Amino acid sequence: MSDLAERVKKIVVEHLDVDPAKVEPKASFIDDLGADSLDIVELVMAFEEEFDVEIPDDAAETIQTVGDAINFITEQKK
Amino acid sequence: MFDLSGKCALVTGATGGIGGAIARALHGQGATVALSGRQAEKLEALAGELGERAHVAPCDLGDLDAVDALPKQAAEAMGGLHIVVSNAGVTRDGLMLMMKPEMWDEVIRVNLTAYFRLAKAALRGMTRQRFGRIIAVASVVGVTGNPGQANYAASKAGMIGMTKSLAAEVASRNVTVNCIAPGFIATAMTGALNDQQKEAILSKIPAGEMGAPEDVAAAAVYLASEEARYVTGQTLHVNGGMAMI
Ligand SMILES: NC(=O)c1ccc[n+]([C@@H]2O[C@H](COP(=O)([O-])OP(=O)(O)OC[C@H]3O[C@@H](n4cnc5c(N)ncnc54)[C@H](OP(=O)(O)O)[C@@H]3O)[C@@H](O)[C@H]2O)c1
Numbered sequence: 001m002s003d004l005a006e007r008v009k010k011i012v013v014e015h016l017d018v019d020p021a022k023v024e025p026k027a028s029f030i031d032d033l034g035a036d037s038l039d040i041v042e043l044v045m046a047f048e049e050e051f052d053v054e055i056p057d058d059a060a061e062t063i064q065t066v067g068d069a070i071n072f073i074t075e076q077k078k
Numbered sequence: 079m080f081d082l083s084g085k086c087a088l089v090t091g092a093t094g095g096i097g098g099a100i101a102r103a104l105h106g107q108g109a110t111v112a113l114s115g116r117q118a119e120k121l122e123a124l125a126g127e128l129g130e131r132a133h134v135a136p137c138d139l140g141d142l143d144a145v146d147a148l149p150k151q152a153a154e155a156m157g158g159l160h161i162v163v164s165n166a167g168v169t170r171d172g173l174m175l176m177m178k179p180e181m182w183d184e185v186i187r188v189n190l191t192a193y194f195r196l197a198k199a200a201l202r203g204m205t206r207q208r209f210g211r212i213i214a215v216a217s218v219v220g221v222t223g224n225p226g227q228a229n230y231a232a233s234k235a236g237m238i239g240m241t242k243s244l245a246a247e248v249a250s251r252n253v254t255v256n257c258i259a260p261g262f263i264a265t266a267m268t269g270a271l272n273d274q275q276k277e278a279i280l281s282k283i284p285a286g287e288m289g290a291p292e293d294v295a296a297a298a299v300y301l302a303s304e305e306a307r308y309v310t311g312q313t314l315h316v317n318g319g320m321a322m323i
Contacts, residue, residue, distance in 0.1 A: 036250075042206070
């Protein structure tokens with residue numbers, strides 16, 4: 001995993017208090033990691049701070065998996 | 079009971095009768111307060127009277143960009159933000175047949191939209207710190223309706239509906255959201271009534287008198303306290319029995 005992916009993973013593990021092994025790109029926040037919709041909002045806010053990016057509300061809705069988050073932030077950082 | 083030491087509270091409408099009493103009461107329980115309103119001099123005077131743990135944060139709630147920035151500004155001044163009391167409110171009364179759209183818009187903007195923007199801006203920090211108390215001062219007429227106040231009653235009913243929805247969204251984060259619905263309280267807002275109107279109102283209040291701002295402030299202290307942690311999405315009526323709902 002890239003450095004950015006590792007940082008995303010760390011935030012997810014800390015926020016959702018889940019086993020790091022489960023936090024892989026295809027893992028769905030809600031279905032696989034036990035998040036609720038408010039958790040996703042909070043994760044998005046945490047990503048915004050960690051990576052100094054703006055994630056607009058409609059983009060936030062498309063972030064369903066760990067991979068979605070990594071891809072979105074990677075695009076923003078380009 | 080009801081100790082608020084270490085808590086930081088933003089109170090809007092602190093230049094008014096009820097907001098001033100709420101700010102004093104929260105401060106009296108040990109909270110640090112940020113006083114908001116448009117009249118900066120009045121805010122300074124109240125802060126001066128309270129002494130330590132009191133800050134001023136002037137803001138025109140008609141300017142929604144300024145409302146978005148207010149919680150952060152208050153949090154920076156106080157070193158945190160745990161309690162938000164959305165108390166400022168306006169009336170522009172008139173029969174609906176005669177009500178100009180501007181009278182509707184202004185009341186909805188200051189009473190309801192500013193509450194939405196204020197609560198939203200305060201929530202980030204509250205959900206993150208896993209603690210928050212949002213308290214909105216609505217009104218009995220938001221539940222009962224009142225001729226001549228279609229705009230005001232709609233704004234207050236809107237506050238109650240928003241409060242219930244938000245309470246359900248953030249309860250798991252230890253953030254409670256409640257309304258206080260005052261009946262008739264002796265302040266500048268009710269001072270504008272004539273004697274005939276006052277008499278008509280008093281005849282409908284079992285307690286036989288108007289309430290005092292301190293009666294409303296005591297409800298705010300309770301809802302802000304640790305003791306009220308399991309109370310959320312509620313509307314606490316403080317009205318001398320004029321409506322039992
Ligand atoms: N008195 C009652 O019987 C009664 C009954 C039910 C509900 N309420 C509610 O209780 C709350 C407080 O009312 P009150 O009786 O204390 O009235 P008040 O003495 O007239 O105070 C109203 C407050 O709202 C503030 N405000 C108004 N427009 C504002 C704006 N555009 N931007 C910022 N602040 C603004 C005023 O601040 P500035 O003048 O400094 O701008 C003032 O501090 C209101 O929400 C009211 O609807 C009152």
